[in-house]
Amino acid sequence: MNMMSAARRKLVVIGNGMAGMRTVEEILHRAPGMFEITVFGAEAQPNYDRIMLSPLLAGDKNFEQIVLNSLEWYAEHNIRLIAGEAVTTIDRAHHTVTGEHGTVVKYDYLLLATGSNPFVLPLPGVERPGVMTFRSVSDVEKMLSIAAPGKSAVVIGGGLLGLEAAHGLNLRGMEVSVVHLMPTLMERQLDASAAHLLERALTARGMTIYTGANTESFDGEGEHGAVHSVTLKDGRRIPADLVVMAVGIRPNANLAKASGIATDRGVLVDDAMRTSDPAIFAIGECVEHNKQCYGLVAPIWDMAKVAADHICGAAQSGFMPVASGTRLKVSGIEMFSAGAFMGDKSTEDVILRDAARGIYKRLVLRDDRLVGIVCFGDARDAGWYFQLLKDEAPLGDLRDTMIFGPVMAAGDPHEALAQMPDNAEICGCNGVKKSTICNAIAAHELCTVEDVRARTKASASCGSCTGLVEGLLKLSLGENYTPDAVKPMCKCTSHGHDEVRRRIKGGALKTIPAVMQALEWTTPNGCASCRPALNFYLLAAWPGEYVDDAQSRFVNERMHANIQKDGTYSVIPRMWGGTTTAGELRAIADVVDKFNIPAVKVTGGQRIDMLGVKKEDLCAVWQDLNEAGLVSGHAYGKSLRTVKTCVGSEWCRFGVQDSTAMGVALEKATWGSWHPHKVKLAVSGCPRNCAEATIKDFGVVATEAGWDLHVGGNGGIKVRATELLCKVTTEEEVMEYACAFLQLYRMEARYLERTAPWIERAGLKYVQERIVDNAELRRSLFEDFLHAQKFAQTDPWAQEATSPALGKKFNAMAELV
Amino acid sequence: MDGMRIARDFVDIGALAEIPRLGARTVTTGMGDIAIFRTADDRVFALRDQCPHKQGPLSQGIVHGASVTCPLHNWVISLESGQAQGLDKGCAPHFAVKVEDGRVLLALGVPA
Numbered sequence: 001m002n003m004m005s006a007a008r009r010k011l012v013v014i015g016n017g018m019a020g021m022r023t024v025e026e027i028l029h030r031a032p033g034m035f036e037i038t039v040f041g042a043e044a045q046p047n048y049d050r051i052m053l054s055p056l057l058a059g060d061k062n063f064e065q066i067v068l069n070s071l072e073w074y075a076e077h078n079i080r081l082i083a084g085e086a087v088t089t090i091d092r093a094h095h096t097v098t099g100e101h102g103t104v105v106k107y108d109y110l111l112l113a114t115g116s117n118p119f120v121l122p123l124p125g126v127e128r129p130g131v132m133t134f135r136s137v138s139d140v141e142k143m144l145s146i147a148a149p150g151k152s153a154v155v156i157g158g159g160l161l162g163l164e165a166a167h168g169l170n171l172r173g174m175e176v177s178v179v180h181l182m183p184t185l186m187e188r189q190l191d192a193s194a195a196h197l198l199e200r201a202l203t204a205r206g207m208t209i210y211t212g213a214n215t216e217s218f219d220g221e222g223e224h225g226a227v228h229s230v231t232l233k234d235g236r237r238i239p240a241d242l243v244v245m246a247v248g249i250r251p252n253a254n255l256a257k258a259s260g261i262a263t264d265r266g267v268l269v270d271d272a273m274r275t276s277d278p279a280i281f282a283i284g285e286c287v288e289h290n291k292q293c294y295g296l297v298a299p300i301w302d303m304a305k306v307a308a309d310h311i312c313g314a315a316q317s318g319f320m321p322v323a324s325g326t327r328l329k330v331s332g333i334e335m336f337s338a339g340a341f342m343g344d345k346s347t348e349d350v351i352l353r354d355a356a357r358g359i360y361k362r363l364v365l366r367d368d369r370l371v372g373i374v375c376f377g378d379a380r381d382a383g384w385y386f387q388l389l390k391d392e393a394p395l396g397d398l399r400d401t402m403i404f405g406p407v408m409a410a411g412d413p414h415e416a417l418a419q420m421p422d423n424a425e426i427c428g429c430n431g432v433k434k435s436t437i438c439n440a441i442a443a444h445e446l447c448t449v450e451d452v453r454a455r456t457k458a459s460a461s462c463g464s465c466t467g468l469v470e471g472l473l474k475l476s477l478g479e480n481y482t483p484d485a486v487k488p489m490c491k492c493t494s495h496g497h498d499e500v501r502r503r504i505k506g507g508a509l510k511t512i513p514a515v516m517q518a519l520e521w522t523t524p525n526g527c528a529s530c531r532p533a534l535n536f537y538l539l540a541a542w543p544g545e546y547v548d549d550a551q552s553r554f555v556n557e558r559m560h561a562n563i564q565k566d567g568t569y570s571v572i573p574r575m576w577g578g579t580t581t582a583g584e585l586r587a588i589a590d591v592v593d594k595f596n597i598p599a600v601k602v603t604g605g606q607r608i609d610m611l612g613v614k615k616e617d618l619c620a621v622w623q624d625l626n627e628a629g630l631v632s633g634h635a636y637g638k639s640l641r642t643v644k645t646c647v648g649s650e651w652c653r654f655g656v657q658d659s660t661a662m663g664v665a666l667e668k669a670t671w672g673s674w675h676p677h678k679v680k681l682a683v684s685g686c687p688r689n690c691a692e693a694t695i696k697d698f699g700v701v702a703t704e705a706g707w708d709l710h711v712g713g714n715g716g717i718k719v720r721a722t723e724l725l726c727k728v729t730t731e732e733e734v735m736e737y738a739c740a741f742l743q744l745y746r747m748e749a750r751y752l753e754r755t756a757p758w759i760e761r762a763g764l765k766y767v768q769e770r771i772v773d774n775a776e777l778r779r780s781l782f783e784d785f786l787h788a789q790k791f792a793q794t795d796p797w798a799q800e801a802t803s804p805a806l807g808k809k810f811n812a813m814a815e816l817v
Numbered sequence: 818m819d820g821m822r823i824a825r826d827f828v829d830i831g832a833l834a835e836i837p838r839l840g841a842r843t844v845t846t847g848m849g850d851i852a853i854f855r856t857a858d859d860r861v862f863a864l865r866d867q868c869p870h871k872q873g874p875l876s877q878g879i880v881h882g883a884s885v886t887c888p889l890h891n892w893v894i895s896l897e898s899g900q901a902q903g904l905d906k907g908c909a910p911h912f913a914v915k916v917e918d919g920r921v922l923l924a925l926g927v928p929a
Binding site for chain 2: 523524525526527528531532550551552554555556558559563565567808809812813814815816817
């Protein structure tokens with residue numbers, strides 16, 4: 001007998017978004033199998049986390065990572081998903097809905113979760129290609145199809161969504177301007193003081209902020225050409241390859257209105273989330289409840305519970321709006337606001353301001369209760385404040401110390417953490433609550449910060465809550481918590497290399513002083529060990545943006561030559577793949593004669609070394625070499641050194657591939673790149689391997705079928721032979737794999753760690769998973785490498801020899817006799 | 818000309834701006850090169866441009882705080898005293914140097 005299905009009532013949900021699916025989940029939770037559920041979604045995708053569109057745009061997440069309900073989930077719960085079909089009519093008399101492609105479905109209960117539409121400014125040029133809104137995955141795809149480093153983007157609207165879009169585009173390397181109508185940014189969440197600090201922080205990231213600015217038009221070629229600039233009412237003109245409008249949303253109540261359901265700004269609902277038609281409920285951004293519309297997620301989750309209660313007949317709950325807090329999802333900018341943050345005549349303020357460090361906290365009090373919060377620059381305690389606000393309890397003595405946070409209030413940081421409510425947010429960047437972390441520690445027997453990061457994402461972005469996560473591990477594990485002994489970078493800091501790299505990226509730290517400030521360096525300007533490391537990490541993290549600090553370079557990299565024991569230098573020009581010409585050799589011979597260079601030697605990397613060059617002769621030597629077409633060989637740097645080759649199939653009777661041409665191509669692509677340590681490549685034309693490719697960082701050995709790629713070898717004190725990474729067929733593949741491998745190495749190895757110890761530490765499998773198995777990641781590493789190379793491939797010799805200002809350092813500033 | 822007199826007096830050797838912050842330039846003298854260092858907070862120091870260890874050119878080292886690390890073997894030398902720091906023993910001769918109106922003045926005969 002199939003009693004259940006005969007008795008099952010039909011629930012149709014219009015809208016496959018967060019609000020609708022959350023309600024479905026709540027219903028399944030209360031009464032599994034009670035309804036036969038059909039979901040209509042206008043978007044083709046499964047339900048995804050719309051809040052995560054900004055990390056998607058910024059490239060911090062991919063689409064799979066933001067999917068909330070996979071297609072399998074719908075199948076598992078016997079939910080019929082009709083994706084990509086918008087509903088056009090509701091026939092309330094016959095209890096049916098009809099989709100745009102003609103699908104007709106009967107309902108007993110109908111749930112409207114049609115969300116909202118972005119507000120589009122009715123300005124001239126708004127229909128031009130390149131002008132868009134920021135609301136859906138397809139909007140993000142459109143933006144990314146235009147976004148490219150160096151191009152310009154204008155974001156209209158300096159509210160929460162607009163700034164997150166601006167941040168994402170900025171991370172994509174675009175020149176971003178934000179045009180905001182009001183005098184201060186995010187005026188619905190921030191007071192003027194906090195908004196000022198926010199503006200300063202965004203400007204420091206390279207954005208241009210126009211406040212009090214009114215848009216006049218979007219301009220382009222002809223009537224229908226793509227947008228190329230935005231004109232403001234005051235006549236100013238901002239270049240724009242891309243315009244994103246983020247000026248607000250309006251509830252999407254059209255379908256309800258057309259069906260005769262009561263609407264005003266949104267679909268009108270009572271406390272049970274029921275519309276004027278008792279069989280029809282509505283929820284989320286499309287509704288209007290007590291003259292209020294909602295766009296933040298917390299109250300919408302509450303609505304979902306209430307609607308589910310009533311649809312299932314489980315409880316007689318009612319929707320009660322509670323205060324919700326706002327955070328800006330811009331990594332490295334900590335900001336939180338909630339409640340009556342502006343204050344009024346009946347309120348009092350407790351304010352902490354540390355302008356130099358960009359910290360501002362304001363707590364708004366009324367009748368001894370906390371009613372409003374603004375935190376900027378330091379939102380670690382926001383979760384605690386927010387709980388105080390929601391508790392609405394009298395503050396009493398707490399008022400004296402509350403601005404300093406729960407640690408001060410409890411007197412003991414350990415106790416404060418223990419006291420923190422379960423739903424207090426620990427990681428602001430990833431929105432991870434205390435309970436989520438503690439539950440994960442218990443359920444998966446996590447015992448290190450790394451474990452917690454991998455499982456929950458807490459402290460995985462900017463890292464400023466690492467201390468709290470450690471504290472929770474201590475609380476959960478007690479004596480059993482033994483923190484990993486992380487080796488500090490040097491005596492100037494307690495942080496290890498990996499932590500420093502993560503904080504540079506997560507905190508958008510872009511100068512050595514900024515890193516030292518944010519990570520609380522104990523020395524004023526570091527030491528000879530950490531400064532070169534930081535310089536490299538910044539260079540690798542922010543290509544084209546970070547300005548190399550010559551004073552943080554070891555002498556050889558500053559002088560573009562190798563210092564010798566007597567204080568003279570050795571000069572090695574590049575010989576592409578070990579090839580040279582009579583002209584080049586003649587130029588080298590002339591330079592040796594002209595400058596009385598005492599020694600000339602052939603190096604192990606197939607080039608020619610001139611030893612004993614005086615510091616003051618360097619520029620002139622380079623100039624002569626440059627004239628013959630010779631450039632710096634970077635034989636002095638933590639950088640790409642040589643690509644050694646054998647003659648290969650061009651000449652050798654055993655050769656099976658043109659190893660010389662492959663080597664020259666690799667060297668042309670990779671020269672000038674900076675690395676944690678020196679990097680050597682080699683290409684052999686047959687398995688006899690005359691180029692000794694199997695003791696190189698990246699070795700290529702030709703076979704009849706293509707190329708074997710080997711990694712992680714070196715000569716030196718501890719000889720290590722390479723391990724086979726994989727086999728490929730074409731030259732293009734060799735190039736892509738080599739560059740992707742180098743990029744992974746330079747982004748993940750610690751400074752002064754060669755590929756051999758790095759691979760021993762990370763494991764060959766780890767490298768293979770990224771370079772061989774994951775084509776998408778390999779492609780993106782390859783592209784990152786090529787992008788960085790655009791800024792790295794400048795011959796430093798030519799630069800020094802032609803710039804009198806730079807050249808000065810080779811000569812004495814004065815002579816006293 | 819009285820060589821002694823010149824040596825004892827402060828001599829203008831150039832503008833402070835010619836020395837990079839956290840860097841050094843050299844001055845050629847009859848007694849070998851002198852390295853002129855500039856710290857992050859614009860203090861200047863003068864040491865003989867030879868590490869007490871193996872005569873490495875200190876002017877080419879990385880400057881941090883009021884110290885320089887020799888480029889040859891990483892000895893750390895105090896800019897204030899010329900003394901090797903830590904367990905290393907040795908001293909680079911140091912000289913009086915000062916900044917006036919953005920000009921760097923060096924006195925070779927005056928012990929700093």
